[in-house]
Amino acid sequence: MTQDAQKDSSTYWKKSRVELRAAGFDPDRTAKTTAVVTIASAWTNAHRCNNRVRGIADLLVELLAERGGQGLVVGAPAVSDALTQGTPTAGYSLVSRDVVADCFEIGHYAHHGDAMIVISGCDKTGAAALMPLARTNAFGLVLYPGTSSPGKVSFEPWAAKGTNLTIMDYAEGRAAQEAGRISAAELVELERNVMPGSGTCGAMFTANTMSTTAEAIGMMLPRGASHPADYDAASDIHADVRAQARASVEALYRLMEAGIRPRDIMTLRAFENAITTVYAMGGSTNMYLHLLAIARAAEVPLTIERIQEIGERVPLISNLQPHGPYAMTSLHAIGGVPVVMKELLRAGLLHGDVMTVTGRTLAENLAATPTLEEIGKQDIVRPVGQPVAPANNHISVLRGNIAPESCVLKLSGKTLEKGEFRGTARVFDSEADTMKAIRAGEIKPGTVIVVRNVGPVGGPGMPEMVMLTIQLQGRGLGEDVALITDGRFSGVSHGILIGHISPEAARGGPIAAVRDGDTIVIDPGQRTLNVDLSDAEIAKRMAEWRAPDPAGRLRPGSVHDKYVRLVSSAHYGCVV
Structure with missing residues (x-):
């Protein structure tokens, strides 16, 4: 619609006297x-x-x-x-x-x-x-x-935050209680006080x-x-x-x-x-x-x-x-x-x-x-010269042999002391199966959790893996376990996290080639994500790959059915 058409458009609504009266408007007033x-x-x-x-x-x-x-x-x-x-x-x-x-x-x-x-x-x-x-x-x-x-509670480590508790604190507290790190009574206190209103x-x-x-x-x-x-x-x-x-x-x-x-x-x-x-x-x-x-x-x-x-x-x-x-x-x-x-x-x-x-x-x-300087002493916003973390330590775009288009690494100001994270892959094709393994205590330090077939097509809808990251944090594994996925993360998520891997597994992206026991290398400095395999081995595995069966996931004519036919990869913003 042109700007001239936009300018004149409302005259149609203003002059629809029968429709206006029936909808409860005063046509004479509306005309003005x-x-x-x-x-x-x-x-x-x-x-x-x-x-x-x-x-x-x-x-x-x-x-x-x-x-x-x-x-x-x-x-x-x-x-x-x-x-x-x-x-x-x-x-x-x-x-x-x-x-x-x-x-x-x-x-x-x-x-x-x-x-x-x-x-x-x-x-x-x-x-x-x-x-x-x-x-x-x-x-x-x-x-x-x-x-x-925000809310507040009386016990640590949350009491130290004062009146700054958010839903993240409750979610991580719930995971901590499951792992036996806080009591049931403390979890109830978190639940009642973490979020006073809407x-x-x-x-x-x-x-x-x-x-x-x-x-x-x-x-x-x-x-x-x-x-x-x-x-x-x-x-x-x-x-x-x-x-x-x-x-x-x-x-x-x-x-x-x-x-x-x-x-x-x-x-x-x-x-x-x-x-x-x-x-x-x-x-x-x-x-x-x-x-x-x-x-x-x-x-x-x-x-x-x-x-x-x-x-x-x-x-x-x-x-x-x-x-x-x-x-x-x-x-x-x-x-x-x-x-x-x-x-x-x-x-x-x-x-x-x-x-x-x-x-x-x-x-x-x-x-x-x-x-x-005029605001005075506070620690909520710091000067550019004295930051919480230096530049290039928050979100980075990475590429590699399992993310040839792109993926995003979230460090949230934290650094990897060795400059890279090298770990052993534990591969899952659903969020639910990953959660079972974490709760069963099967995930050990040095693991790279791979969650695939949860992208815009594979999900369908590219769900957030936040509950997995909350479990890792609640169990004290946030610094020792990485999680990579063709799905998304919530803003609540923090740790060593890579999402938006593109192309996604459901569209034949090479993340589909990763198997349990493979070595995954995350290098923030080089901005790379790779599996330690030759191109020939990846190609061999992908030759055996078959697209997931959409039966049971996509109902004909449903919102998701339409979405997966139209949606672009995360590399382009999942636009339709």
């Missing part, structure tokens, strides 16, 4: 509407991540009415990874990203919207929030419903990675990526969310008046700012998949190689979970993502001249943000 605004909102009462979205959508309708606008609410499914991970339905999470984006695009055009405010939430809705804005180029911005407030997972996991991406790319107002969702489970939405909602409506009208659209903001330089900021904050490996998908929607020529080039020069300067002790709301309390971006801008790592949804440049937005 200043703007028809799509409120794209993936609400559900099923989980904490997006259960505040309905209230925010209603608030936006009220705020738009104050400006003479009309908010039209468009829905979409919201999948909580916290509820699907480790279950047979985990493969619906990544698939939902593109479905949500489609729903918002359809709703916007079908209801003749002039502009769009997208309410994000759990990680895939966070990625999907930016995609329809990029596709439609309708005036708009993103509003985050908020992250969960909101997305409370640290630098994928949801907050994507909220940070939206803010850093310029499509969300400053400090919008880090606010808490509420005060507790019984409270109303947080005052900071209300303030952001009002400010977002005002910003939307300024964007329309100035003629500033998403593609004026979502340039390659803006994507580079987002990559830099997310690396500096220790974001999730999922950002690779989502940045590539968003860039494709915006027709920006971003590649996995370019993400690596930008990311490898950025030190890790925020001390957030999973690599540090702090929750996202601790960052919010000292000023939020702008504090991180101010330090990066001062170090020459950001493009300050890019436009944002404030109608001002990034540098102009950050002009009044205090420096770290």
Whole structure:
């Protein structure tokens, strides 16, 4: 749709008097509407991540009415990874990203919207929030419903974190209790206190990675990526969310008046700012998949190689979970993502001249943000010259004879003391079988767990292997056992982890050739992942390979059936 067509589109809705009256609108008042605004909102009462979205959508309708606008609410499914991970339905999470984006695009055009405010939430809705804005180029911005407030407990090692406990602490505590490392009573204390209210997972996991991406790319107002969702489970939405909602409506009208659209903001330089900021904050490996998908929607020529080039020069300067002790709301309390971006801008790592949804440049937005020196003593954000970890110690793109396209290594600021990890392969063709082996105590130090046939096609839907990584951490194996997979990881995951191996096993990728007892070599310095086999031996094994039988996995006409026919590899962002 052309921009001229977009400009005129809402007249169709405003003039549909019979339809308007029947739907409960006043046709005379509606005819005077200043703007028809799509409120794209993936609400559900099923989980904490997006259960505040309905209230925010209603608030936006009220705020738009104050400006003479009309908010039209468009829905979409919201999948909580916290509820699907480790279950047979985990493969619906990544698939939902593109479905949500489609729903918002359809709703916007079908209801003749002039502009769009997208309410994000759990990680895939966070990625999907930016995609329809990029596709439609309708005036708009993103509003985050908020992250969960952290909790605290009285026993170690968690007591030392203070009020910074997140769902990661409970998950790892559960694994520790299974292994006999904490008591049942201590696990109950964790359960009752770790998460007082609603909101997305409370640290630098994928949801907050994507909220940070939206803010850093310029499509969300400053400090919008880090606010808490509420005060507790019984409270109303947080005052900071209300303030952001009002400010977002005002910003939307300024964007329309100035003629500033998403593609004026979502340039390659803006994507580079987002990559830099997310690396500096220790974001999730999922950002690779989502940045590539968003860039494709915006027709920006971003590649996995370019993400690596930008990311490898950025030190890790925020001390957030999973690599540090702090929750996202601790960052919010000292000023939020702008504090991180101010330090990066001062170090020459950001493009300050890019436009944002404030109608001002990034540098102009950050002009009044205090420096770290002005903030004073704190350990949540460190100077670029004194980082949590030096550059090139967070996420790296690797290649090798079992990942000829690419894969991603997540170290989260930790280093491999010997420069490489060399271990013995233990191969599994499902997450469930891997979990059984870990819980049975079969995984020993020096093992490289290989989980395959869990990619975008093999999964289907590329589920996250987070429950496996949590078990390894809970059992004290996080530094001595590596895990490689053609599946994904959650932002919660930390350890020696390689995901997104492409091509995946189900499409004949050479990870399918690996057998128990093979030696796997991970070399972060050389950025390689290899099995210690000759090319001839790999070719011989692959000649015997047969594609997995889809029977029982794919129901004809189902979402997954369509997905596996269309989806690209992780190397290209699993786009459809």
